[in-house]
Amino acid sequence: MYREKARLYSAIMPTPKKSRVELYRRVYEKFQAPVSRFDCGRHCAPHNGGQPVCCDTGNAVPIVDKWEWQLLQSRSDLWRLFKPKSAVDRAIVADMHSECRAVECKGAAHCERDNRSLACRAFPFFPYITRERQILGLAGFWYFEDRCWVLSNLAVVTPQFVTECLEAYEAIFAEDPEEFDVNRRLSADMRGVFTKRNRIIPLIGRDGRYYAVEPRTHRLRPATTVEFGRHGPYKDEPVAAAAE
Ligand code: SF4
Numbered sequence: 001m002y003r004e005k006a007r008l009y010s011a012i013m014p015t016p017k018k019s020r021v022e023l024y025r026r027v028y029e030k031f032q033a034p035v036s037r038f039d040c041g042r043h044c045a046p047h048n049g050g051q052p053v054c055c056d057t058g059n060a061v062p063i064v065d066k067w068e069w070q071l072l073q074s075r076s077d078l079w080r081l082f083k084p085k086s087a088v089d090r091a092i093v094a095d096m097h098s099e100c101r102a103v104e105c106k107g108a109a110h111c112e113r114d115n116r117s118l119a120c121r122a123f124p125f126f127p128y129i130t131r132e133r134q135i136l137g138l139a140g141f142w143y144f145e146d147r148c149w150v151l152s153n154l155a156v157v158t159p160q161f162v163t164e165c166l167e168a169y170e171a172i173f174a175e176d177p178e179e180f181d182v183n184r185r186l187s188a189d190m191r192g193v194f195t196k197r198n199r200i201i202p203l204i205g206r207d208g209r210y211y212a213v214e215p216r217t218h219r220l221r222p223a224t225t226v227e228f229g230r231h232g233p234y235k236d237e238p239v240a241a242a243a244e
């Protein structure tokens with residue numbers, strides 16, 4: 001079982017400046033498309049003690065800002081504040097901005113689709129932003145490549161998901177420029193890591209097509225999913241059928 005904790009959610013949360021409850025309500029209404037036609041948790045859970053990787057706080061602790069937390073509390077009792085169980089957990093909570101909350105749900109067996117956090121809806125993707133501040137599409141949280149089945153099977157991601165995910169983030173960026181900056185920094189981190197590894201960055205463009213960001217030059221070019229490779233326990237599994 002994997003125990004490494006993700007830094008993604010705490011890393012991407014900005015400082016809220018005004019109430020954004022209504023913003024998150026709108027985002028929840030519009031961003032409902034699942035990442036794929038498959039229940040992808042069936043693919044990763046067998047490698048994670050039976051729990052989908054992204055629904056297990058042993059792997060990733062979702063962080064929401066206080067406005068999203070208010071909204072979630074008003075809609076459901078699915079979520080509660082996360083209780084640190086280890087030094088790593090305590091470090092995650094200590095690193096968090098004071099206006100953010102680490103949360104955990106009741107688990108995959110009790111999931112309520114309408115009451116998933118934005119982090120749940122977007123996982124395992126974030127908007128990829130260039131140095132020139134252009135949003136090119138969706139990139140995956142690379143540090144989950146060894147656990148998340150979707151990141152070894154980008155062909156399953158539906159165009160509807162790509163559209164809704166990008167629109168959700170753009171709605172948030174319009175009210176919260178800091179969120180844009182944090183995702184821009186995350187994209188820059190990814191370029192640094194992939195340049196060191198001499199790997200292309202796999203991207204799903206706004207048009208639903210696949211692209212590669214070349215290491216070092218960061219030039220964008222069309223790509224095929226075969227070039228993206230497969231990772232961890234999924235390396236030798238059959239390739240999943242493409243989304244329609
Ligand atoms: S998004 Fe990835 S980690 Fe989450 S359930 Fe699907 S395959 Fe598993």
Ligand code: SF4
Nearest residue numbers: 055105107108111120
């Ligand atoms: S709300 Fe659903 S998708 Fe989100 S972590 Fe819980 S079980 Fe997973």
